[in-house]
Amino acid sequence: MSIDLVTLSFALSVLAVIFSVxxxxxxxxxxxVAVEGKQFESTxxxxxxxxxxxxxxxxxxxSELINRLYQPGLSSLEMKQLLLDNIRQEFAYNTSQxxxxxxxxxxxxxxxxxxxxxxxxxxxxxxxxxxxxxxxTKKILELEMAHPEGSLRELVTQTLNREAKxxx
Numbered sequence: 001m002s003i004d005l006v007t008l009s010f011a012l013s014v015l016a017v018i019f020s021v022x023x024x025x026x027x028x029x030x031x032x033v034a035v036e037g038k039q040f041e042s043t044x045x046x047x048x049x050x051x052x053x054x055x056x057x058x059x060x061x062x063s064e065l066i067n068r069l070y071q072p073g074l075s076s077l078e079m080k081q082l083l084l085d086n087i088r089q090e091f092a093y094n095t096s097q098x099x100x101x102x103x104x105x106x107x108x109x110x111x112x113x114x115x116x117x118x119x120x121x122x123x124x125x126x127x128x129x130x131x132x133x134x135x136x137t138k139k140i141l142e143l144e145m146a147h148p149e150g151s152l153r154e155l156v157t158q159t160l161n162r163e164a165k166x167x168x
Contacts, residue, residue, distance in 0.1 A: 042100070043167060049100035050164035053109050056094045057156050060087045060116055062144060066137045079133035080124045087116055105163050108156045115152050119143065 058064060062083070069082050091113045098106040123139045144151070 046100045046167050047164055049097040050105070050160050050167075052094055052097050053101060053105065054157055054160050054164075056090055056097075056109065057112060057153050057160070059090050060113060061153050062116055062119065062140050066140065070133065070137055072134075074133035075129060076124060076127045076131040076133055076136035077129035079136050080120055083120050084117060087113060087120075101160075102163055105160055108159050112152055112156045 065083055065086055069086060070079070074082070091110075094109075119140065123136065123143060126139070127136055
């Protein structure tokens with residue numbers, strides 16, 4: 001009788017181990033499916049992030065900003081502040097997109113923002129604060145046109161497009 005109890009105990013232990021292993025494998029399979037599902041869900045978010053960053057690069061382009069923000073009667077100081085504030089707001093609004101794009105893409109966008117700010121400050125340093133905004137904006141546009149071989153904005157846009165196409 002004691003042998004039967006030992007055998008029965010052993011058999012139940014083996015069955016318990018088998019059921020445990022099966023449950024563990026089933027749990028792993030469920031988590032793998034969940035991970036695949038999450039990865040699938042992140043692709044649209046990544047593509048949307050690249051799309052938003054391309055839009056950001058267009059919105060902070062100095063020619064675009066000038067067309068959108070210029071108002072007759074502003075001084076160069078007021079226009080400078082308007083341009084800088086707008087760039088910083090646009091950038092801040094899109095900072096969360098860095099979660100979904102490569103470090104290279106995010107660095108390119110951040111460098112573009114810094115270059116635009118530097119260019120504004122560089123042109124402004126050649127003027128008086130009370131000079132008309134028309135003179136200030138004209139100098140910015142002339143400086144941009146002096147480099148027709150390709151701007152940093154175009155390179156950033158190409159980088160973003162290339163990376164988005166890899167995801168698709």
